[in-house]
Amino acid sequence: MTLASERIWTAALVVIGDEILSGRTEDRNIAQVARWLQVQGIRLMEVRVVPDIEARIVEAVNALRTAHDYLFTTGGIGPTHDDITVDAVAAALGRPVVVHPEARRILEDYYASRGGLNEARLRMARVPDGAELIPNRMSGAPGIKIGNVHVMAGVPHIAAQMLDALTGTLEGGARLLTETVGCWVAESEVADILREVEKAHEDCQIGSYPFFREGRVGANFVIRSTDAEDLRSCVDTLCDALGTAGYDFTPGGI
Amino acid sequence: MTLASERIWTAALVVIGDEILSGRTEDRNIAQVARWLQVQGIRLMEVRVVPDIEARIVEAVNALRTAHDYLFTTGGIGPTHDDITVDAVAAALGRPVVVHPEARRILEDYYASRGGLNEARLRMARVPDGAELIPNRMSGAPGIKIGNVHVMAGVPHIAAQMLDALTGTLEGGARLLTETVGCWVAESEVADILREVEKAHEDCQIGSYPFFREGRVGANFVIRSTDAEDLRSCVDTLCDALGTAGYDFTPGGI
Known part of the structure; x- marks a missing residue:
């Protein structure tokens, strides 16, 4: 029998991207994060899809990271001008953005045979100060873990790699x-x-x-x-x- | 050239259902609502996926119906005990739930050759007081429009019928x-x-x-x-x- 006192671990997901809200791209991350969380014994309680606007991302991140044990984000961590997730998460947490030395080294290695590390690619080494990295064997650029916030790629098979790297690292309860x-x-x-x-x-x-x-x-x-x-x-x-x-x-x- | 003063019409969507949050069902409504809104000249600005818990639905509906010109919901309007969207929307709006006479008539006709209208089926005629109906040729049970809130089915091809019935009825701006x-x-x-x-x-x-x-x-x-x-x-x-x-x-x- 289930004990009424048994702790239930909860999570929320923020999907970041104009491409989902315009209907151009059909989201695949909600279902894959949901299924992965089930296996970890963590319940996905809310998802918000927000546009590439910093204030909207900050609002969603702050509402959900305080209401749940874990928060995940997907999207907006690439090298282009519309990738603003790192800045938004840093703003939400009140931390500066810094270049993570290990992320920089990973990207230098990855791009050594691919034209070298330019300014755009170096953007992908930027993290909120104090963050750890989530490995990504697929494309070099790592995800980011800071406090209970897990920042992942929007491309579904890269997000899947990051979930794989997180498997077993988060405390959960009884699996549903x-x-x-x-x-x-x-x-x-x-x-x-x-x-x-x-x-x-x-x-x-x-x-x-x-x-x-x-x-x-x-x-x-x-x-x-x-x-x-x-x-x-x-x-x-x-x-x-x-x-x-x-x-x-x-x-x-x- | 776009006038800076041109009005932008915005919308939000609340997807209601444990089956999406558990990963059992991959959502199809976000993309279809998003694409339909584009054609109407309305921008989808936020989506929230919430569980089958009345307080969570009320919270999302009230946050988003006041922040946007239009709010849409999908899911939770069927005949079974886990279909609580109508009650939640009525609670959010502070209105009682009543049986809509036209909805009752539609369901009586639809079920005349299908075993008749039982108590569970009559649940699908319940609406927040003052609501209009959104026709649904597919399965009889109508959607609901009350104020700027549009309550639609979770089954994607029934939601599509309801969007079709709404086409051209909502004021929008320039199409993106x-x-x-x-x-x-x-x-x-x-x-x-x-x-x-x-x-x-x-x-x-x-x-x-x-x-x-x-x-x-x-x-x-x-x-x-x-x-x-x-x-x-x-x-x-x-x-x-x-x-x-x-x-x-x-x-x-x-």
Whole structure:
């Protein structure tokens, strides 16, 4: 059974970039950060997508870093004029921006065979004073960790490298476990069943996610709990109730 | 030329749903709402993704509906116990929840051949008092418009139907125009060019979006302006500068 006193670790994500808000680029980082956090036993509680405007980034960073155990950002750490995340995070934390000697060395090595380190590339060695680096084997330019703020790249596979480097380094709680049960039914036909089963299992939440496929309506019911036994019991109760009411269901989801 | 006094219309989006924050479902609504708003001449300035917790939804709705001309929400308007958006928006606006007679009639018609209107389905006729409906030909259940708040479905193709129904009904300003120029170059090699060209065209912004493809680095430069002439001039200047510096570029992007 889950102890009521068990600590829940929470995180928030700030996605920085006009390209997401214009619809030009479809974000891939929300889902990948969310899934990675689940495995670390940390709950993603809020995401904000903000434009490349320093005041907006500062506002989001300060609202969320104080409200959660961890804050992550993606985007805006490249070499061009529109990459202002480091300056914004430094401003949010009230720290100066400095060139990190280790980041400079990494970039010198990386660009040795690629035309050398110019002024634009050196921008990627700038960090808020006191920051540590998050390694990035993909493109040299590291991410940045300062306090509970983790500044990562916007390009999804580079962000993935940085998450990989952070794996196991953050303290988390019990991992949220999930099971899915699928059913070819309009969710509105089984709303009472879902509500009653959830009510009978207070350490579980049930989410209902309808879909239209192959010309038919269906829904996946996702049961979440930090306790494996409670989760199993809730799934069993739900399947029994669906079966008794005459519905075919698919363990694992459709 | 763009007049400095020209009004810019802004919007925000609240994406409601544990399934996005858990990483189970990859959001598709941010990009589709963003692209639709562009066409309406409205700028999407912020997105917040919040969990299925009433207090968190209320907080986001109230922060963003007062800061922007329009607010949109997606998710949480179905028939099941985890669909709490209507209650949260009503609470945010300080209004009671009522059954909308027209919504009830729409649902009665829709479900006449589908087992009839039960209590769960009737939940989808509940609106904050004073709301209008946003039609939804796909699944019967309408969206809701109240003040500057537009409450839409989470299922992306139903949200798309609701956006379609809203097309042309919202006042907007000049549409933000974009042109893209692609280049097989590390963006760090041309950072100076980008900054200088942007500085010389004060009504344009240039975003730089690097990528790795086919084992090579490249970048797309996206130029944005509400003025077609300024945009053209900025694109021409950028292409000239890239060409003069010896880079091949691809109008339209790579």
